[in-house]
Amino acid sequence: MKVLSSLEIKAVVAELQSLINARVDQIYQPDATEIVLALHRSNLGKNLLRIIPGTALYITTKRRASPKESINFCRFLRKRLGPTKLKEIIQKNRERIVELHFEGKDSYFILIAEFFSKGNLILCDKNYIIISAFQVQLWKDRKIKAKQKYEYPPERKIDFKDFEEFKSYIQANKKESIVKTIALSLNMGGTYAEELCFRAKINKETKDPTEKDVKEIFTQLQILLSEELQPNTIQGEPYPISMHEKGKGEPQDSYNKALDQYYAQFIEEDTEKEQEREKKKNKWEDMITEQEKQRIQVERAIEENKIKAEWIYNNYMEAKEIMDLFKQKKLTELKKKGVEVEGKNLLIEIQ
Template identity: 25%
Template sequence: MEPKREVTSVGLVALVGELGAYTGATVDKAYLYADGLVRLKMRDYDRGRIELLIQVGERKRVHVTEPEFVPAAPDRPPNFAKMLRNRIAGADLASVSQHGFDRILEFEFRRGDADTTIVAELFGEGNLAVLDESGAVIDSLSTVRLRSRTVAPGAQYGFPESRINPLEMDYEAFAATMAESDTDLVRTMATQLNFGGTYGEELCTRAGVEKTLDITEAGETEYRRLYAEMTDLLDRLREGDTDPRVYREDGAVVDVTPVPMEEYADLESEAYDTFNAALDAYFRALEDREDEPETGESSGPDFDAEIEKRERIIEQQEQAIEDFERRAETEREKAQALYANYDFVDEIIRTVREARESGHSWPEIESRLAEGAEAGIEAAAAVTGIDESEGMIRIDLDDHEIPLDPRSGVEKNADRLYTGAKEIESKRDGALEAIEDTRAELAALKERKAGYEEEAAEAEDEKPAEDVDWLARESIPIRRPEKWYDRFRSFRTSDGFLVLGGRNAEQNEELVAKYMEHADRFFHTQAHGGPATILKTSEPSEPTKDIEVPEQSLREAAQFAVTYSTIWKQGQYSGDVYMVSGDQVSKTPESGEYLEKGGFAIRGDRTYFEDTPVGAAVGIACEPETRVLGGPPEPIEAQTETSIRIEPGRYAQGDVAKRVYREFRERFTDTTFVRKIASPDEIQKFMPPGTSRISEGEE
């Protein structure tokens, strides 16, 4: 499990209440470190010295820490830190608030001569903006210029587009939001209600609803349960009723939460008195873990880390290219707005230029413009600001704030904007060249990785066979080459035949259209709703051949077809399955008939496997490859080091997958191997649809 590096929206609800206890503290100094870490050194009459950390870089967090844990002050403070000191040194912390349910915190500081607000954006790339009393940006760590919002010195700070706020939802609004979704319950809670994956799953678990239940199949019962759990959790956090936990896996921290999590029942946890204390301990431990040098035997070049690094760089370069294109387009739009409003802009420029030539100071001009705006003079009202040092004015025109040089005419001001757009586009061209270089590096790395793994596999094959007790082995090497059929459901029969099944209607059609040959066997349940199941008599790279398939393999394929159909989902223990050859299956319906998506026309005689029992097992194979396998019990048990049988029951897929995962961790000495190869998410891919349970013989 990858460690969390960001405070969640749910966590911020709990944190805001705790940080409110520090209101009244006075700021002594501000510091800026690498990776967007800002430290505010404060003092309080009762608490003494207070160290508030706000980080908006790769790690995104806010919490108070003990003085002995703060980093040493930089030798020379950056300009941003100097600006902060000028604005808030001697100011009192007046309030801390969360913007809606977003990962945004606002810190308001009050001082006799000026009030200041610090906005910490703990999402995306992260940012920190310092605002004056009017909400204008004094400075920010990063400049943001989007159609939807602007964060730039001199501009009014723009919050991100408003999202749904479950803190203010009544049941009717909640139910309406759920009903409008086009996915399942857990994804709706995670994305539409903004809880994220972890808390989306947690609320489903607490409510006792099936996470993967499609919205179209859910109703008021599920909605009422989810709403009750959601409001109970949020009300508790707002009231300060927390029970914080830091969770560890194999001794390493992986998450910090304001309440105990049922989703993390199998992890080690440590309780804290406050969520702030838990955050402080978690991020210190995370920093120690990620900064310490790796030790132990090397398992070869770390291609995955380098590949991940290049992929991250490409993502950043793509974002930069989009930003350049957006900025260039904005500059062109500004220039076009000047020409579209030529006479109006010319009037503003001439008025300001003549005032300057008449000897009026900038403050006098600003005062006269303000009077004109109050009198309803449109040209005066359009001027939003003056930059005395540059001799420039700013006007609001067609939803753009445009800088103008009153010493130049409309054409020259527009040309300056067009030139700026071209300069930005040249930067975009440079970024395009850079991203191509990075993509070439990524492709080369992937090729080197494939070659290394191939050599390692050949070396492994040359080793003499040995009887290995994989369950007791302390370190199991991971060998998991990608298969072309990994995205489908699949298993090998006891006789080695590959059996494939679609996970949805699209995959059913793809399997039949692309991968089924005339000599293959096609299986389907008599009941509606099941995978298109194909037993391959040859590999895709081999010529098709009509061969006799042993009865055992046919029955295992039939069991696979019935197990992953609606028969299991309905809680039944058997069903009828028919088999035909590949050339009997067609997408062309009979005259006057219609085939729905994922459906097929079957012509000719069928072979029936009546009353075929459902049956599934999930296991872990250790040689010749390390991977999770799932399908009919008999072949799976023969092909894996250890396995667990599943039968229809009353527990949700995800819950059973977690129980299977915990059982595997108990069986293997190398629990890290289990975590990497057989996570609950990976196990769930092999679970039949609907609810189930571990067979009694496995308990």
């Protein structure tokens, strides 16, 4: 499943600006991997913002079923963000980090979505003090847990004041090939690093590019970063810009819609798995219910037989007399004693 690069997150965030001032209607958490914010704005209606930490965020038209009982983090977000409006969505320093700022009558919260490593969702106050996190994470120089100040991970540069700064940075962060240097040092990911090499007409496996090569990469980087959105799909894979290296794509109305179509295949797969699990669960529940009925019936029969045995024990002579009358078919006498006969059964009211 596709994990969004910093360039792709930039495209998503640009399109999400239409949601500014939208009201938080509801918050869902279908499972332990994602959060869905239902945002309503008068001229747009309701939009579902799906956030999968470590993977992606985008507007979705697919709403997955939520568990009957809300997961703790979801309940926590509902309590804090329920009466607020979305005031700002920003990508932090072209990193794979997105901040969503929410403002209420007497409150202000910042929901930080991280899409690197395992990902995370962190709710902070206006001073970036962590209130709660999707996952508690502890590193040597960084802690994601309540009451800690949120610290951004070390920044990987992608904006440069001039070519000389860019050249120095590339030389200082050189990897075994130019494509890996671009992918890792510039935080662009492999796909767009290859695209940049293709546009610069440089062999991506080159280890020691010439100054002319580096200058062409710098030029193409500026073009790529300032390029207007041209959402498209190539062999089902969504891209926010034209990909010269991969060929002509199929135009899409928006990058968010392209992502929604792409990720829908995984949601449908999840839904099928959930339905299968639900089917098995219902089967087991039916078996347990039936077994419980049988248990109750057996316990009731044991109790009834116990009462009968105690009555016979305590009223042995009377019981013997009744049995003798039954064998002699003296039904009238039995009726006088309050005993009803149904076929081979004797019905005796026991006090």
